[in-house]
Amino acid sequence: MDIFAHRGVSAHYPENTIAAFQAAARLPIAGIELDVHLTADKEVVVIHDETIDRTSNGSGYVKDFTLQQLRTFDFGSWMSPKFSGETIPTLGEVLELFAGTNHRINIELKTDIISYEGIEALVLKEVAAQQMTERVIISSFNHESLQTVSQIAPYIESAALFAEVLVDFTTYIALIPAKALHVSLPTAFRKSVKLALAEGAIVRVYTVNDERHARSLQQLGIHALFTDDPEKILLTLS
Numbered sequence: 404m405d406i407f408a409h410r411g412v413s414a415h416y417p418e419n420t421i422a423a424f425q426a427a428a429r430l431p432i433a434g435i436e437l438d439v440h441l442t443a444d445k446e447v448v449v450i451h452d453e454t455i456d457r458t459s460n461g462s463g464y465v466k467d468f469t470l471q472q473l474r475t476f477d478f479g480s481w482m483s484p485k486f487s488g489e490t491i492p493t494l495g496e497v498l499e500l501f502a503g504t505n506h507r508i509n510i511e512l513k514t515d516i517i518s519y520e521g522i523e524a525l526v527l528k529e530v531a532a533q534q535m536t537e538r539v540i541i542s543s544f545n546h547e548s549l550q551t552v553s554q555i556a557p558y559i560e561s562a563a564l565f566a567e568v569l570v571d572f573t574t575y576i577a578l579i580p581a582k583a584l585h586v587s588l589p590t591a592f593r594k595s596v597k598l599a600l601a602e603g604a605i606v607r608v609y610t611v612n613d614e615r616h617a618r619s620l621q622q623l624g625i626h627a628l629f630t631d632d633p634e635k636i637l638l639t640l641s
């Protein structure tokens with residue numbers, strides 16, 4: 404079972420920052436997960452929320468700032484003063500960080516609340532520029548975004564995110580089409596997920612931070628989990 408560092412090593416570093424991704428790059432894990440939004444000047448930036456309020460010393464919507472304006476805010480101090488000076492990374496900067504490793508990069512398009520016209524093409528352009536097409540997984544809760552991805556780049560691995568259970572995952576993801584399903588931990592043990600696994604679907608589970616669940620998922624035959632604390636889960640499964 405593969406391990407993905409969720410928003411980087413976010414248990415110990417400020418989520419979705421270069422510090423959190425550098426920590427992940429040092430670990431023998433399969434990959435990382437990150438979230439992207441679009442700035443006012445159409446730069447793809449790595450941040451989880453639509454606003455910068457929770458994870459910076461600023462306030463407001465990502466979409467209302469230019470990249471230059473966003474760079475003036477501190478994205479590390481909210482967690483600890485020792486991380487002060489961390490800035491918001493662009494997608495390109497994070498991809499560059501992993502240029503010399505074998506880690507897979509799961510880019511989650513955060514288009515479920517704000518649609519961000521053209522974000523799919525911009526993300527795919529960055530991935531192609533870094534020659535990372537084969538290492539990237541593009542996921543989203545907004546499955547229309549995944550349809551757009553599959554129209555532009557049918558060869559790229561995409562994954563449909565689900566917070567809740569569907570009766571027939573296999574038929575549904577074939578329609579998008581998406582290659583994998585990423586399900587929440589509370590739904591991972593449901594009959595329909597087991598059926599999808601038996602039918603050959605790639606199933607990854609978010610967000611798994613305790614040892615007991617990690618071991619149960621491994622027994623179930625899940626392909627990967629997303630965790631904030633990859634070192635802890637590595638130790639559990641070793």
Ligand code: G3P
Pocket residue numbers: 409436438451511542564585609610629
């Ligand atoms: O991609 C899995 C997981 O990250 C989805 O939920 O809210 O952490 O982005 P969230």
Ligand code: CA
Pocket residue numbers: 436437438511
């Ligand atoms: Ca995410």
